Amino acid sequence: MATTPDKTIAPKVADQKAGNDGKTGPNPAEQRPLHDGTNSTGLTAAYAETTGAGGEPQQITQDPAARLTTNQGIPVSDNQNSLRLGARGPTLLEDFVLREKIFHFDHERIPERIVHARGSVAHGVFEVTRAIPELTRAALFQKAGNRCDVFARFSTVAGGAGSVDTPRDIRGFAVKFYTAEGNWDLVGNNTPVFFIQDAIKFPDLIHSVKMEADRGYPQAASAHTTFWDFVSLMPESLHNVMWLMSDRAIPRSLRMMEGFGIHTFRMVNAEGKSTFVRFTWKPKLGVQSLLWDESSKIQGADNDFHRRDLFESIAEGAYPQWDLGIQIIDPAWADAQPYDVLDATKLIPEEEVPVQIIGTMTLNRNVDNHFAENEQVAFCPSNVPPGIDFTDDPLLQGRLFSYLDTQKSRLGTVNFHQLPINAPRCPMHNFQRDGMMQMQIPKGRASYEPNSLASFGEVGGPRADAAGGFRTAQPATDLGNDPAEGKLRVRAETFADHYSQPRMFFRSLTPIEQGHQVSAFVFELSKVEFPQVRARVLSHLRNIDEDLAARVADGLGMDLPQAANGKPAVDLKPSDQLSILKQPLPPAKGRKLGILVTDGADGALVDALQAAAKAEGASVRIVAPKVGSVKLAGGTMLAADGQLDGEASVTFDAVAVIASAAGAEALTRHKKAIDWLSDAFAHLKAIAHTPEAQPLLDKAGVAKDDFILGAADAQGLVARLADRNWDREKTIWPAM
Numbered sequence: 001m002a003t004t005p006d007k008t009i010a011p012k013v014a015d016q017k018a019g020n021d022g023k024t025g026p027n028p029a030e031q032r033p034l035h036d037g038t039n040s041t042g043l044t045a046a047y048a049e050t051t052g053a054g055g056e057p058q059q060i061t062q063d064p065a066a067r068l069t070t071n072q073g074i075p076v077s078d079n080q081n082s083l084r085l086g087a088r089g090p091t092l093l094e095d096f097v098l099r100e101k102i103f104h105f106d107h108e109r110i111p112e113r114i115v116h117a118r119g120s121v122a123h124g125v126f127e128v129t130r131a132i133p134e135l136t137r138a139a140l141f142q143k144a145g146n147r148c149d150v151f152a153r154f155s156t157v158a159g160g161a162g163s164v165d166t167p168r169d170i171r172g173f174a175v176k177f178y179t180a181e182g183n184w185d186l187v188g189n190n191t192p193v194f195f196i197q198d199a200i201k202f203p204d205l206i207h208s209v210k211m212e213a214d215r216g217y218p219q220a221a222s223a224h225t226t227f228w229d230f231v232s233l234m235p236e237s238l239h240n241v242m243w244l245m246s247d248r249a250i251p252r253s254l255r256m257m258e259g260f261g262i263h264t265f266r267m268v269n270a271e272g273k274s275t276f277v278r279f280t281w282k283p284k285l286g287v288q289s290l291l292w293d294e295s296s297k298i299q300g301a302d303n304d305f306h307r308r309d310l311f312e313s314i315a316e317g318a319y320p321q322w323d324l325g326i327q328i329i330d331p332a333w334a335d336a337q338p339y340d341v342l343d344a345t346k347l348i349p350e351e352e353v354p355v356q357i358i359g360t361m362t363l364n365r366n367v368d369n370h371f372a373e374n375e376q377v378a379f380c381p382s383n384v385p386p387g388i389d390f391t392d393d394p395l396l397q398g399r400l401f402s403y404l405d406t407q408k409s410r411l412g413t414v415n416f417h418q419l420p421i422n423a424p425r426c427p428m429h430n431f432q433r434d435g436m437m438q439m440q441i442p443k444g445r446a447s448y449e450p451n452s453l454a455s456f457g458e459v460g461g462p463r464a465d466a467a468g469g470f471r472t473a474q475p476a477t478d479l480g481n482d483p484a485e486g487k488l489r490v491r492a493e494t495f496a497d498h499y500s501q502p503r504m505f506f507r508s509l510t511p512i513e514q515g516h517q518v519s520a521f522v523f524e525l526s527k528v529e530f531p532q533v534r535a536r537v538l539s540h541l542r543n544i545d546e547d548l549a550a551r552v553a554d555g556l557g558m559d560l561p562q563a564a565n566g567k568p569a570v571d572l573k574p575s576d577q578l579s580i581l582k583q584p585l586p587p588a589k590g591r592k593l594g595i596l597v598t599d600g601a602d603g604a605l606v607d608a609l610q611a612a613a614k615a616e617g618a619s620v621r622i623v624a625p626k627v628g629s630v631k632l633a634g635g636t637m638l639a640a641d642g643q644l645d646g647e648a649s650v651t652f653d654a655v656a657v658i659a660s661a662a663g664a665e666a667l668t669r670h671k672k673a674i675d676w677l678s679d680a681f682a683h684l685k686a687i688a689h690t691p692e693a694q695p696l697l698d699k700a701g702v703a704k705d706d707f708i709l710g711a712a713d714a715q716g717l718v719a720r721l722a723d724r725n726w727d728r729e730k731t732i733w734p735a736m
C-alpha cells in the first residue's frame with residue numbers, strides 16, 4: 001500500500017505505556033529533532049513488484065518523496081543492476097551509483113572499543129526521589145521529581161564486539177545523564193572494586209586478559225595463562241579476582257545486576273563544601289546469577305542471551321529499573337579505616353556506611369540503530385556537571401585522560417560530541433571550531449574571546465559564568481594527602497593491604513557461593529599452562545583464607561605452597577550485602593518459563609501455567625518439537641514460539657513438559673528433549689510435568705525432589721521461578 005514519508009517518529013508501544021503510567025514517561029528523548037529528508041525519517045515507500053530481464057526482483061516506486069537516492073540525493077532507477085557495456089559485458093567505472101554504494105559499505109566499520117567492546121544499550125529516564133542540595137549544587141539533584149534522559153550501556157570487558165554475552169567477566173555499567181547542565185557520565189562496573197590501584201597498570205591488565213598476543217585466543221575468557229600470570233604477580237588485583245570468580249561475574253540478566261561507580265567521588269554544594277561519596281545502582285529485580293555450566297551452555301544456545309533479554313523486556317513494556325544510591329563518606333571515619341577510600345581495590349561495606357537512595361532509573365526505549373547509538377556512544381568519566389567532582393584516586397585520575405583520547409581514535413574526529421547520542425540535551429556554545437566532520441555551521445566571525453564584536457552589532461558569542469560554571473573543588477587534595485611532600489612516583493602505604501577485603505568477601509558468602517568460587521578458581525587455574533603460576537596464586541589465596549586455598553589446591557591436585565609475602569590480612573566484619581543468596585528471594589517478575597508441549601497434550605494445563613506466570617510478570621515461551629503448531633487433545637491447534645532444537649532449557653528459569661503419552665514416548669528418542677530436561681535438572685531448576693512425561697524424565701535422569709512438580713501445580717512452579725534447588729546441587733555436582 002502507498003504510504004507518505006513519515007515526518008514524525010510514531011511513539012513505540014513502550015513509550016506510550018511510559019506516558020500512560022504518569023511516572024516513567026513520556027520520554028523527552030523521543031522529542032529530539034529529526035533531520036528531515038534523510039535516513040532518519042524512517043519512511044516507507046509504496047512500490048510495485050516487477051521482474052527484470054534476468055529474472056531479478058524489482059521493487060519500483062512512483063512516489064518521488066520516497067524514492068531511493070544516492071548520498072547526494074540523486075534518484076536511483078535500478079538497485080539490482082550495475083552499469084555494463086552490453087548485457088553480459090564488463091562493469092563501467094562511470095557507474096557512480098555502484099561505486100558510491102560499495103565505497104560506503106567498504107568503510108562501514110569503525111575500530112571497536114579497546115575494552116568493553118561488546119555492549120547492550122537502552123534509553124530511559126532518571127528521576128530524583130530525594131533532593132540533596134546540602135551535598136551538591138548539581139541542578140538535577142535540587143528537587144525530588146527532577147528528571148533527565150539517560151542512556152545506559154552494559155558491557156563485557158574482555159571479548160570483542162561480536163563475542164558472546166555470558167562469559168565469566170566483569171560487566172561494565174555506564175550511564176549517561178543528559179542533565180540541564182551538561183552530560184554526566186557515571187562509568188562503572190557491576191563489581192564494587194577494580195583490579196588495579198593506579199591507571200599506569202591498565203594497559204598491562206588488559207593485555208594480560210585479552211586474547212594472548214601471539215595466538216589470538218582465547219576470546220572473551222580470563223581462564224588462560226597470561227591473565228593468571230599477571231594476577232599472581234599483582235596481589236592488588238586479588239580482591240576483584242575474588243569477585244570475578246564469584247557468581248557476580250555470570251549475571252542472569254543485565255537487568256539483575258548491581259552497578260558501582262567504584263571510585264570515591266566528590267559532591268560539592270552551593271557553598272563550595274565537598275562531600276565524599278560512592279555511587280551504587282540497585283536493581284529492582286534483585287541481583288541474580290547463572291550457574292557456570294549454564295552460562296557456558298548458553299554461549300552455544302544463544303550468543304545474544306543478555307542483549308535479547310534486555311531488548312525484549314523493554315519492547316514488552318517490562319522496563320528494567322535501578323535505584324541510584326550514595327554512600328556518604330565522613331573523612332574522619334575514612335581516616336580510621338585499615339584501608340584507603342581512595343583505593344579502587346577497596347569497597348565500603350553497606351553495613352558501615354549505608355546506601356542512601358536518591359533516584360530511580362527506568363530504561364524504557366530500545367535504540368533505533370545499533371551502530372549510531374551503541375557503537376557511537378562515548379562515555380567519559382571526566383564528563384561531570386557543576387556539583388560533582390573528582391578525588392585524587394590515582395585510577396580515576398588516569399581515566400580522566402584515557403577516554404577522550406581513545407574516543408578520538410575510535411570515532412575519528414574531535415567532533416564526536418556532535419553525534420546525536422553524545423550531544424548534550426542542553427544549550428552548548430563555545431569558540432571551538434572546525435575539525436573533521438564538523439556538523440555545525442557557527443554564525444559570525446567571533447571565534448575567539450575576549451572580543452568586542454557585539455558592541456558593533458555583530459554576533460559576540462558566549463561568555464564564562466563565574467557563579468554557575470564548573471569550578472574545581474578546593475582544596476584539590478584532601479583525605480590525608482599532603483601536597484608538601486612534593487612530586488613523587490610512589491604508592492601510598494595506605495594502599496598496601498591486599499588480603500583483608502578479599503577475606504571479608506569470601507567470609508561474607510554462603511557455603512554455596514563459596515563452593516562456586518572455589519570451582520571457578522579450579523576451572524580457571526586448570527587452564528593455566530605453568531604450574532608455578534598456579535602455585536603463586538595459591539600462595540596468595542593462603543593469605544586470604546586457608547580453607548579457600550586448601551580447597552582450590554585440592555581441586556587442582558596440588559600441594560599448598562608457602563604463603564606469599566605481603567601485609568598480613570586483618571579480620572574485617574563480614575558484610576551480608578556482598579552475598580546474593582543472603583538476600584530475600586527476588587520476584588518471579590522478569591523471569592522466563594519454557595513449556596514443552598506435544599501433540600495430544602492437555603491445553604487447559606498449558607493455559608493455567610501461562611496465566612499463573614503472566615500474573616506474576618514472568619514471560620512464557622511455548623516450545624514444540626516442530627515450530628508450526630501442536631494439535632492439543634480435542635483438536636485445538638496451539639502455535640509454538642520456538643522449536644525444541646532452538647530453545648534450549650538453559651534460556652529459561654523453570655520449565656514444564658505438558659506431553660501426551662504418545663508425545664512423551666516420541667521425545668524419549670529425541671536427544672534434544674532429553675538434554676532439555678537433564679540440563680534443567682542439572683541447573684537446579686523447577687520442572688513441572690504431566691504423569692505421561694515421566695518416561696522422558698526417567699531417561700533424562702531427573703530424580704524426584706521438592707522442585708519436581710505436577711503439571712497442575714502452576715502456583716508452585718511460579719513460586720520457584722526465581723529460585724534454584726540448592727540441595728539438589730550437592731547430589732549432582734562434585735563438592736569443591
Ligand code: HEM
Nearest residue numbers: 113116153172173174188189194199202262379398402406
Ligand atoms: C574503576 C575502574 C574502571 C571502570 C569501572 C571502567 C569502566 C569502563 C566501562 C563501563 C567502559 C565501557 C563504556 C561503554 O560502554 O562505552 C569502559 C571503557 C573503557 N575504559 Fe574503563 N574502566 C575502568 C578503568 C579504566 C582505566 C584505568 C582505563 C585507562 C587508563 C580505562 C580505559 C578505558 C577505555 C580506553 C575504554 C574504551 C572507551 C571507548 O572506546 O569509548 N578504564 N571502562
